[in-house]
Amino acid sequence: MGTFKVNYRQDTALFQTLWVKVWLGILVVLLIVSPIFLSRYQISILNEMGIAVIGALGLNLLTGFTGQISLCHGSFLAIGAYTSALLTSKLGIPFWLSFPLSGLMAAALGMIVAVPSLRLKGLYLALGTLAFGFIVEYVIFHWGLTKGDMGMAVRRISIYKFAFRTEKQHFYLITGFAAIAVISAKNIARSKIGRSFVAIRDRDIAAEAMGIPLAKYKVMAFAVSSFYAGVAGCLMAHYQKWIVPGNFDLSVSIAYIAMIIMGGLGTILGSVLGAILITGIPHGIVYLVDIFKESYPGLSGFIVDFKLGLFGLVIVLALLFEPKGLFGIYWRAKIYFKTWPFKY
Amino acid sequence: MAVLKDAPDYQLEVEDVSISFGGIRALNNVSLSVRRGEIYSIIGPNGAGKTTLFNCIGGLYRAQKGSIKFEGKEILGKKPPEIARLGIARAFQNIALFEGMTVLDNLMSARIYHSNYGLLRAAVYLGKCMSEEVRNRDKVEEIIDFLDIQAIRKTLVGSLPYGLQKRVELGRALAMDPKLMLIDEPVSGMNLEETEDMARYLLDINEEMKVTVVLVEHDMGLVMDLSDTVTVLNFGLKIAEGSPKDIAANPEVIRAYLGETDTREEEMV
Ligand SMILES: Nc1ncnc2c1ncn2[C@@H]1O[C@H](COP(=O)(O)OP(=O)(O)OP(=O)(O)O)[C@@H](O)[C@H]1O
Ligand SMILES: [Mg+2]
Numbered sequence: 001m002g003t004f005k006v007n008y009r010q011d012t013a014l015f016q017t018l019w020v021k022v023w024l025g026i027l028v029v030l031l032i033v034s035p036i037f038l039s040r041y042q043i044s045i046l047n048e049m050g051i052a053v054i055g056a057l058g059l060n061l062l063t064g065f066t067g068q069i070s071l072c073h074g075s076f077l078a079i080g081a082y083t084s085a086l087l088t089s090k091l092g093i094p095f096w097l098s099f100p101l102s103g104l105m106a107a108a109l110g111m112i113v114a115v116p117s118l119r120l121k122g123l124y125l126a127l128g129t130l131a132f133g134f135i136v137e138y139v140i141f142h143w144g145l146t147k148g149d150m151g152m153a154v155r156r157i158s159i160y161k162f163a164f165r166t167e168k169q170h171f172y173l174i175t176g177f178a179a180i181a182v183i184s185a186k187n188i189a190r191s192k193i194g195r196s197f198v199a200i201r202d203r204d205i206a207a208e209a210m211g212i213p214l215a216k217y218k219v220m221a222f223a224v225s226s227f228y229a230g231v232a233g234c235l236m237a238h239y240q241k242w243i244v245p246g247n248f249d250l251s252v253s254i255a256y257i258a259m260i261i262m263g264g265l266g267t268i269l270g271s272v273l274g275a276i277l278i279t280g281i282p283h284g285i286v287y288l289v290d291i292f293k294e295s296y297p298g299l300s301g302f303i304v305d306f307k308l309g310l311f312g313l314v315i316v317l318a319l320l321f322e323p324k325g326l327f328g329i330y331w332r333a334k335i336y337f338k339t340w341p342f343k344y
Numbered sequence: 345m346a347v348l349k350d351a352p353d354y355q356l357e358v359e360d361v362s363i364s365f366g367g368i369r370a371l372n373n374v375s376l377s378v379r380r381g382e383i384y385s386i387i388g389p390n391g392a393g394k395t396t397l398f399n400c401i402g403g404l405y406r407a408q409k410g411s412i413k414f415e416g417k418e419i420l421g422k423k424p425p426e427i428a429r430l431g432i433a434r435a436f437q438n439i440a441l442f443e444g445m446t447v448l449d450n451l452m453s454a455r456i457y458h459s460n461y462g463l464l465r466a467a468v469y470l471g472k473c474m475s476e477e478v479r480n481r482d483k484v485e486e487i488i489d490f491l492d493i494q495a496i497r498k499t500l501v502g503s504l505p506y507g508l509q510k511r512v513e514l515g516r517a518l519a520m521d522p523k524l525m526l527i528d529e530p531v532s533g534m535n536l537e538e539t540e541d542m543a544r545y546l547l548d549i550n551e552e553m554k555v556t557v558v559l560v561e562h563d564m565g566l567v568m569d570l571s572d573t574v575t576v577l578n579f580g581l582k583i584a585e586g587s588p589k590d591i592a593a594n595p596e597v598i599r600a601y602l603g604e605t606d607t608r609e610e611e612m613v
Contacts, residue, residue: 184467191466191473195453199442206440209402210454210520211428220463266444 031175035168043167045283050174051236052275056259057185057268058228063257064265065194066221067201068117069126072133073229074252076106079136080230081237081248082146085154088238090145095157099234106230107223114222118215133250140245151244154237170239177235181228186268188224197221198266251311258311261318264327273326281310355380355524355556361400361410361420370396371407372580378524378558378573383550385559385567387591388577389600394560395437397577398526401558402434403427414524429457431523435516435530437560439509443502447512450501451487454519455480484519491515491545507538514545524556525549531563539566546570568592576600 035043059073080102087098116128141148157164157173164170188194196217199207208214237243255278263274285306318325356378363371370393378384386394399405401412403424412420419427428434433454442450458480461473469477488497491511496504501512510530517525530546531539543566550557561567567574568588576584576591578600584591591597 187469188463188466191461191469191477192452192456192459193463193466195445195449196456198445198449199453202442202444203440205404205424206436206442207453208424209404209428209434209436210516211425211456212453213423213425224463 035171040167043171045280047167047170047174047239049276049279050171050178051232051239052256052259052279053178053272054181054235055229055232055256056263056271056275057181058225058232059256060260060263060265060267060271061185061188061197061228062221062225064260064267064270065189065197065201066218068218068221069122070113070129070222070225071126071250071253071257072113072129072136073225073256074248074250075133075136076110076226076229077233077236077252078140078245078248079106079109079226080233081154081243082140082152082233083230084234085152085237085243086145088155089153094159095155095238096159099231102234103227103230106233107227110222110226110229111219113226114219117218117222130250133253137245137249140248146245149245151242154241154243156241157238164238174235174239177231181231182268182272185228185271189268193217193220201266254315255311258314258318260325261315262325264325267325267327269330270325270327273330277326278311278314281314285310352377353380354378355415356401356558357411357413358397358401359411359413361397361407361412363396363400363405363407363409369580371400373410374577374580374582375410376575376582376585378556380556381550381554382572383546383557383559383570385561385571385574386577387561387564387567387574391579392577393580394577395528396580398434398528398558398560401427401526402432428520431521433517433520433522433525435513435525435527437528437532439506439513441501441509441513441516443500445501446498447493447501447504447515448484448488448497450512450516451484451519452480454516455484458483458521483521487515487518490518490548507534510534510538510542511545514542518549518553518555522555524558526558526560528560529562530559531561531566539563542566543570 034046038046055073055077058076059070062068062070083105084095084098084102087093087101088095093101113129113132117125120128140146146152157170164173189197196207196212199210199212200214200217200221204214233248236247240247259274259278260271261274262277263272264270324331354377358374358376360373360375361371362369362373374393374397376384376386386397388394396405400407401419403419403422403426407420410420411418414427414430414432417430419430419432442453445453459476461471461476465471465473488494491514493508493511493515496508501509504512510533514527514530517527527546531542534542546557546559547570549555559567559571571588574584574586574588574591575582576594576597583600584594584597586594
């Protein structure tokens with residue numbers, strides 16, 4: 001077999017084939033024009049999805065890539081949300097500054113949560129993160145500044161003189177941030193840092209023997225993951241303009257786990273697909289309930305309670321039938337079409 | 345076989361190393377010295393403590409007593425990544441590849457000490473990050489060519505047959521650019537052809553890439569052909585050391601080890 005020159009820069013390129021570029025171009029155009037055709041409610045769903053994409057990328061880097069289970073992802077969204085809410089309203093700090101600060105605050109606390117992960121694994125780590133989640137919830141409930149159950153008003157986003165008011169305006173901002181989040185996460189994943197994360201997940205002892213310092217990279221995984229959650233929480237707070245502790249409770253952490261399991265653990269695309277799906281499900285249900293509301297009047301109350309159970313069910317079913325998630329389905333479809341019409 | 349200078353230039357010196365697990369004395373005052381550039385084999389029956397010795401050198405286990413020096417520096421007590429950084433690489437007995445990664449990424453992951461960019465640069469993947477990734481890729485591709493695994497570079501290692509996984513395991517250790525390699529049973533479970541290929545690789549690594557090789561292996565043919573020095577462990581004790589010829593003729597070794605080769609080879613499979 002002869003050796004031929006390969007251009008490695010090209011081989012590591014983010015978007016490798018023409019087809020990927022074409023599809024991506026179509027997606028970008030669609031995203032830019034879609035608000036023109038969609039209703040306010042529909043755009044609000046896309047906004048919710050965009051924020052979830054950022055949060056899900058963070059959790060997937062930690063759980064899917066590095067193999068560290070976290071049951072407190074919602075708490076890092078809370079930390080980002082309340083940090084930015086307090087900074088902007090109490091100290092008058094502008095959004096462009098409070099946005100990164102909310103991520104950094106979450107990252108700093110994430111590094112503290114990482115400390116037990118250096119000793120604990122699996123279920124024990126999950127319990128540790130659960131405990132951290134309860135502490136955060138307790139603080140938000142009882143700290144005077146955050147106003148507990150009553151909730152907190154949050155300023156609208158304004159960058160220099162421009163204030164974001166409409167769904168449409170928020171859509172472009174959130175989608176822009178989501179795109180940056182996707183690209184940066186993909187870059188981290190394909191760098192030495194992403195490889196070290198996966199190495200730790202797959203074989204931590206071999207990773208160490210290869211020269212990968214476990215502690216450093218586990219702490220980094222928690223920090224990066226919490227940073228994404230923090231900025232997602234910040235966006236959520238300013239977008240909703242009102243936050244209550246219930247926005248960030250355990251069910252939110254579970255929903256994020258459902259996203260990455262459903263989408264595909266350890267893949268960037270999977271995080272995006274899972275976030276879209278899990279955010280979309282409740283709206284889909286509301287849509288169906290609207291149709292059947294006349295014949296079954298008690299349905300809507302039941303659905304609210306049903307949501308969490310549904311995510312639990314989604315997790316179990318995904319684990320049972322498609323452990324690689326939507327990404328696995330996408331992957332098989334891609335291979336199928338690549339080789340079509342041949343079976344193999 | 346490497347040509348050795350007369351004055352011994354010891355690269356790795358293990359002195360009086362002991363370690364116990366509960367009641368089991370896995371290593372009992374083991375001493376050995378590996379010269380720079382040689383192929384040094386450690387043999388012995390199952391459970392003799394060979395892998396444990398590798399774990400002590402690599403820092404995965406901490407010897408309870410003794411001293412381990414690499415290039416004159418004490419490494420006992422150092423953490424595995426620090427020891428790796430000094431230039432000691434390890435290929436594991438029970439394949440310990442990163443299953444969820446491609447062959448290429450497995451090898452790339454061993455280049456951690458040859459890339460210096462940080463998190464922020466990785467997130468934008470520009471400048472130093474890009475240039476170092478390309479440089480590391482060049483180096484890894486050399487190894488891929490050397491091991492003749494071009495066709496599987498984008499394959500997930502978990503789906504590869506055993507023999508190829510062993511080869512990738514060797515490649516990953518090689519990708520670290522080590523000065524000394526600890527290679528634990530590279531040909532166990534391999535057929536004759538695969539064994540011959542592996543022997544070729546080991547020789548090339550030693551002679552052309554100038555890497556000192558410390559080998560643990562049950563395949564006596566391979567050990568006798570390749571080694572400059574052979575040490576025999578039995579129940580955690582070093583019972584002999586010498587040239588392959590001396591070892592093959594040593595009565596104590598024959599009693600402890602060679603006499604029961606037949607039964608062991610069945611266990612190995
Ligand atoms: N982590 C551990 N905990 C308890 N006992 C251990 C541990 N590691 C090794 N041992 C024991 O130490 C002894 C030596 O084991 P080791 O794996 O070093 O043998 P070996 O020479 O590599 O054998 P083989 O040829 O089968 O690979 C065995 O009795 C083993 O059970
Ligand atoms: Mg062994």
